[in-house]
Amino acid sequence: MADPVRPALTLYSRTWCHLCDEMLSGLQSLQSEQPFELTVIDVDSDPALEQRFGEWVPVLMHGDRELCHYHMDSAAVTDYLRKIR
Numbered sequence: 001m002a003d004p005v006r007p008a009l010t011l012y013s014r015t016w017c018h019l020c021d022e023m024l025s026g027l028q029s030l031q032s033e034q035p036f037e038l039t040v041i042d043v044d045s046d047p048a049l050e051q052r053f054g055e056w057v058p059v060l061m062h063g064d065r066e067l068c069h070y071h072m073d074s075a076a077v078t079d080y081l082r083k084i085r
Helices: 018-030 047-053 074-084
Strands: 008-013 037-042 059-062 065-069
Touching: 008 018, 018 037, 018 074, 059 074, 065 074
Parallel strands: 008 037
Antiparallel strands: 008 059, 059 065
16 A cells, blocks of 8 residues: 555656756755655667657656646646645
């Protein structure tokens, strides 16, 4: 069972993506204010993920719920994390 105090977020990205790097940096900064676990998955490491996401990266998810894509939406992520606690 997931820890409600430290929800597990997943960032789908790829290594050569500057938007992915920017979102990861924003998430790492946000972790000091809003504790959460973060798993980064390279969509190019799995053909099914590559087909699912295509150029639609970065994508930040909590379970099946998309929190943001392309650009970090700090306000939306912060609000969501507060609501689920």
